[in-house]
Amino acid sequence: MYDIIVIGGGPAGMTAAIYARRAAKSVLVLEAVACGGQIINTPDIENYPVEAHISGFDFSNRVHQQAKDLGAEFIFEKAVGIREENGFKTVVTAKNTYQAKAVILATGSENRKLGLEDEDRLTGRGISYCATCDGNFYRNKTVAVVGGGNTALEDALYLADLAKQVYLIHRRDSFRGEEASASRLKERENVEIIYNANVTRLLSEKRLKAIEVTDKNDGSIRTIELNGLFIAVGRVPENQNFASLVDLDDAGYVIAGEDCRTNADGIFVAGDNRTKLLRQLVTATADGAMAATEAVKYVNGL
Numbered sequence: 001m002y003d004i005i006v007i008g009g010g011p012a013g014m015t016a017a018i019y020a021r022r023a024a025k026s027v028l029v030l031e032a033v034a035c036g037g038q039i040i041n042t043p044d045i046e047n048y049p050v051e052a053h054i055s056g057f058d059f060s061n062r063v064h065q066q067a068k069d070l071g072a073e074f075i076f077e078k079a080v081g082i083r084e085e086n087g088f089k090t091v092v093t094a095k096n097t098y099q100a101k102a103v104i105l106a107t108g109s110e111n112r113k114l115g116l117e118d119e120d121r122l123t124g125r126g127i128s129y130c131a132t133c134d135g136n137f138y139r140n141k142t143v144a145v146v147g148g149g150n151t152a153l154e155d156a157l158y159l160a161d162l163a164k165q166v167y168l169i170h171r172r173d174s175f176r177g178e179e180a181s182a183s184r185l186k187e188r189e190n191v192e193i194i195y196n197a198n199v200t201r202l203l204s205e206k207r208l209k210a211i212e213v214t215d216k217n218d219g220s221i222r223t224i225e226l227n228g229l230f231i232a233v234g235r236v237p238e239n240q241n242f243a244s245l246v247d248l249d250d251a252g253y254v255i256a257g258e259d260c261r262t263n264a265d266g267i268f269v270a271g272d273n274r275t276k277l278l279r280q281l282v283t284a285t286a287d288g289a290m291a292a293t294e295a296v297k298y299v300n301g302l
């Protein structure tokens, strides 16, 4: 029996573990794959206070170490559900069950797909959702990035250092991501930005070899031969396994305010899977602190 189980070992979940341990509560963090979550794929974090530059990998390792040093326990199993039993929460994984007085959902989000024919088959065969993981395979080759958020801009900048040619394809004429990254990208000679356009077809044999890009204004279609397509069109929250327990909004985010309390007694939410205005590393860690503080109050009967 733990005081608090945190589901998800990203920045929100690990920060929650730090705060809960500092309040002397026993804490288990259940993580499906590896600690760090989405930020682990960011090559250079420039907007988190104190460190002007730190890789997502180093950031995650340091927070993980901090949580472990404080006594948080980590088990690498995917939580697939929560049962209410005798006033406690039983968290079910593929292998085991674990009990706690309170649970914090810090499950983050997963890559959104374009939904094109053959997208799944070609993933790993020319299609990638992670520039820092796979960019090295495309040294001196031609690649495209789809999206207009910070991930797409940062991926395009990262790939511009490696690839011969980078196309950035965005469905509107202005970016959702930060102006600083967009400006840097516009200065790169090997980057062409294609605005107001969608990737509408994948052309392949065993691997992806070209894409069709349709102009939204005049419907014209341009075929671009390339070696790799990096899809960075946002994320979808990973709340499916808990949808019967907590209220979700239409987009699938757990509904909660700044106190990170859900509608379900003893279940809290922290990070990118919560309804919120700004999904950033700094707001994820802030959520972790808040959710843990509220969970500690709950465990203490306050």
Ligand code: NAP
Binding pocket: 042, 045, 046, 047, 112, 113, 114, 146, 147, 148, 149, 150, 151, 152, 154, 171, 172, 175, 176, 177, 198, 232, 233, 234, 235, 278, 279, 280, 281
């Ligand atoms: P995002 O901000 O949600 O942006 C997704 C982009 O993909 C948008 O430009 C969107 O277009 C486009 N899009 C969505 N669905 C599409 C579709 N079906 N076809 C074509 N384009 C589509 O996602 P993100 O860039 O992954 O970022 C997620 C969060 O993490 C954001 O809050 C972001 O600021 C944050 N982040 C921060 C950093 C950093 O601070 N260093 C780095 C990476 C990510 P529209 O603009 O037209 O909607």
